[in-house]
Amino acid sequence: MIKPTETELEILNILWQEGPSSVRIVNEKMNEQKEVGYTTTLKLMQLMTQKGLVKRDESKRTHIYNAAVKAKDLQQTMVSKLMNAVFSGSAGQLALSALGNGKASKQELDEIKALIEQLENDAK
Amino acid sequence: MIKPTETELEILNILWQEGPSSVRIVNEKMNEQKEVGYTTTLKLMQLMTQKGLVKRDESKRTHIYNAAVKAKDLQQTMVSKLMNAVFSGSAGQLALSALGNGKASKQELDEIKALIEQLENDAK
DNA sequence: TTGCATCTACGAATTTATTCGTATATAATC
DNA sequence: GATTATATACGAATAAATTCGTAGATGCAA
Structure with a gap:
């Protein structure tokens, strides 16, 4: 399983919570916690698409993104990583x-x- | 609590396990998992000293480093971080x-x- | 149909993390 | 005391992550 960076994880969380969303929606959610430019979020989501962390529907002008990994799966991966990293x-x-x-x-x-x-x- | 990077965490783990150690010792342990140059490890530990993650005894030529954060404390911090990051x-x-x-x-x-x-x- | 808003793409600057070479000092060995 | 091994310090290259500006396309409203 591909390991998302810190910021990518925030985006995944938003997608898990909100379901399929546009960049604008995600960016707005992001900004509730911390100011981030629109194109920054866009770029991140484009990169995540490449990495296979999200998939997107390009049939409309405004692309709609959705998480491509299951929360459960990522939880497992990260728990096991933390377990090894700091809990022997x-x-x-x-x-x-x-x-x-x-x-x-x-x-x-x-x-x-x-x-x-x-x-x-x-x-x- | 300052958040160590991935590599810094490996070093902390070694220090927790081995107790106060020289760069050489730590570097040898590091190399059991993955090849790393001596000066790389040295530099990392110098940076960690600045950040306050480790402290060192400079009284001898060969400096002796020790973890400056408790394993328990860092565990708490990281568990709580993971908890928020992927377990809502x-x-x-x-x-x-x-x-x-x-x-x-x-x-x-x-x-x-x-x-x-x-x-x-x-x-x- | 002109102009304003909103979208994607993408290059590139910036920041952060990692890696290592080189200089220099000290200790140990012959 | 000359040579070799082993230290630290530190600049700087490289890699990875983050941030954003600008260009060009499309839609929408006057």
């Missing part, structure tokens, strides 16, 4: 750090418990 | 992805269960 490959340590850190909903916590049960059963 | 801020989703992905020891799984219990109790 330990999934458990990473999970602990995440839970200790931010917030998780009751439902997510239950899911995690269920997953753990399953992992422990598989291990037997 | 959800700790639970991140934890799920980590556990579903790599491997965690029985002991870690138990720790996580304990942590979850605690979180759920606190919520009451």
Whole structure:
């Protein structure tokens, strides 16, 4: 899986959230966080198209872009990268750090418990 | 907390693992994964010193470097960054992805269960 | 149909990260 | 003490990521 840069990731997030969008839309969203010129965003999205991170519909004058990678897939890739980079490959340590850190909903916590049960059963 | 680049992170990992080390030692470890010139590693570590990522003892001719940031702290920072960058801020989703992905020891799984219990109790 | 707005393409400047050569100093070895 | 090995410092080349200006095409409104 191709690794997006920091900025490319922001764009992917916007596309995942908003669905198929024009450069203008994406640029507006980007500007909610930080000022970025229109052509900057355009160029980025063109490069992302080349890299295969997004695909676009060129049938209209205003091209419509959409993410070409699934959020789930990229999450997996990046988690595993972080796991190796700073947790010596330990999934458990990473999970602990995440839970200790931010917030998780009751439902997510239950899911995690269920997953753990399953992992422990598989291990037997 | 200052964010290390990819390569800087590798150096930090070596320092965390090996403890205070000379450039030569670090460079040798680096070369186990990928060929890197000595002065490249030296320069990186000099820059990291400026940035405050490492500190060094210059009392001897061969300077001895050590990590100036704690592994735990950087883990927290990076987990929280990843959480926001690709998990819409959800700790639970991140934890799920980590556990579903790599491997965690029985002991870690138990720790996580304990942590979850605690979180759920606190919520009451 | 003229002119203003909006779009893409693309070259290129800028910034940031990585890599390494060379100069010079100090220590160790013969 | 001359030679060789090993250090640091630092300038600068290269590579990668980000930013933006300008040109030219198309649509839209007066």
